[in-house]
Amino acid sequence: xxxxxxxxAIRVGAPRVVPTRGIPYPTGDPSLGPEQERAWRRTLxxxxxxxxxxxxxxxxxxxxxxxxxxxxxxxxA
Amino acid sequence: MTRVVHYLxxxxxxxxxxxAASTSPARTDGAVGPGRKLQALLGDDFEVVATVSCxxxxxxxxPKAVDEILALVKDAKPDVVVIGPAFSSGRxxxxxxxxxxxxxxxxxxxxxxxxxxxxxxxxAAGAPVVRSGEAAREMGPSLETLAAAVRKLVAGxxxxxxxxxxxxxxxxxxxxxxxxxxxxxxxxxxRLGGDREATEVPLPNFDQVTPAAPVEDLSQVTVALxxxxxxxxxxxxxxxxxxxxxxxxxxxxxxxxSLPSGEFISVHGGFSTVAAxxxxxxxxxxxxxxxxxxxxxIGRLHGEYLVTAGNGTSVGNAKRFGTEWVADLRKSGVRAxxxxxx
Numbered sequence: 001x002x003x004x005x006x007x008x009a010i011r012v013g014a015p016r017v018v019p020t021r022g023i024p025y026p027t028g029d030p031s032l033g034p035e036q037e038r039a040w041r042r043t044l045x046x047x048x049x050x051x052x053x054x055x056x057x058x059x060x061x062x063x064x065x066x067x068x069x070x071x072x073x074x075x076x077a
Numbered sequence: 078m079t080r081v082v083h084y085l086x087x088x089x090x091x092x093x094x095x096x097a098a099s100t101s102p103a104r105t106d107g108a109v110g111p112g113r114k115l116q117a118l119l120g121d122d123f124e125v126v127a128t129v130s131c132x133x134x135x136x137x138x139x140p141k142a143v144d145e146i147l148a149l150v151k152d153a154k155p156d157v158v159v160i161g162p163a164f165s166s167g168r169x170x171x172x173x174x175x176x177x178x179x180x181x182x183x184x185x186x187x188x189x190x191x192x193x194x195x196x197x198x199x200x201a202a203g204a205p206v207v208r209s210g211e212a213a214r215e216m217g218p219s220l221e222t223l224a225a226a227v228r229k230l231v232a233g234x235x236x237x238x239x240x241x242x243x244x245x246x247x248x249x250x251x252x253x254x255x256x257x258x259x260x261x262x263x264x265x266x267x268r269l270g271g272d273r274e275a276t277e278v279p280l281p282n283f284d285q286v287t288p289a290a291p292v293e294d295l296s297q298v299t300v301a302l303x304x305x306x307x308x309x310x311x312x313x314x315x316x317x318x319x320x321x322x323x324x325x326x327x328x329x330x331x332x333x334x335s336l337p338s339g340e341f342i343s344v345h346g347g348f349s350t351v352a353a354x355x356x357x358x359x360x361x362x363x364x365x366x367x368x369x370x371x372x373x374x375i376g377r378l379h380g381e382y383l384v385t386a387g388n389g390t391s392v393g394n395a396k397r398f399g400t401e402w403v404a405d406l407r408k409s410g411v412r413a414x415x416x417x418x419x
Binding site for chain 2: 026
């Protein structure tokens, strides 16, 4: 499950959760240029594939994003 | 005179709709919007001295939002903080639940109102929350419940089921009328008599989801894209609802490398769809999923995506969609699904 409000996803028991950057655009980030945004989307879906191939026994967050990415400042905007 | 500070979202303070959902917290003097009705219900012993408002996206998604909101609330020196009602709105409910918890933690008297299904109820962490209706059309009776709860709270009394108290109330010691053995026997007799609800210790009702086993080799299986982001062909041929959905739909992606802007739109009524409509891949990531299929990272991308609108959806309908989706995907030989959620 790719979503921004990971705390809710965890609480309702979604087994594999990938955090995204904004509520209205789970697999996008309008603050990025088109190529960067597509690369970010690919990272998200690749992280989802990692999650799908990983055994979990409880709700688990898989965060594959690059923490140094400047656009992190736009979280929730 | 009891000083009341009222919290509302950007919609109810008239700041704007989804276009204003990222608005940061602000305070205005006096009662605004539904606060005027609240003031009338509370009467002359109370004064709504200020209204604090925040956009839903900011309030639910920004980690520092609750601290900023609480600071604005405190500056207005409230005797009691009144929050909502949030009805079944998820982001608004989260903000209300968090504010109720933070205000209570800070030693302020506070009470929020929301629908029992609102996910924000858990965020209140035991702070007082009373029942509201499901949607704003039930504003009148919801405010009446809330006003009655405010009066009790200010009088120093506990809120109970009778006042519409939701969630787990704080535990307080008191002397029972009968000893534990007598009460236990009475409960056993009640149960034998067919009463399945009677209890002294209500247990939380957690839905258990057993995680599916991992897929060993994704390059050998079919993967589906599914979403609650209400992305549909522009004409919305199945008339998917924008809120409180009762159905779901499925649309072909066969032969497509992307979902073009203009051809697909989101009809979701719970957030600004501007970004989604500019690039539908922001809801259903077909472009990169197709790329990963071409490269062999996944064996095959399922020929259609499944979609509903997750906006005030009842828990019953949501469970049914989930069950139907799993049955539909299994029948098509899909082994794994990627769900995008707004």
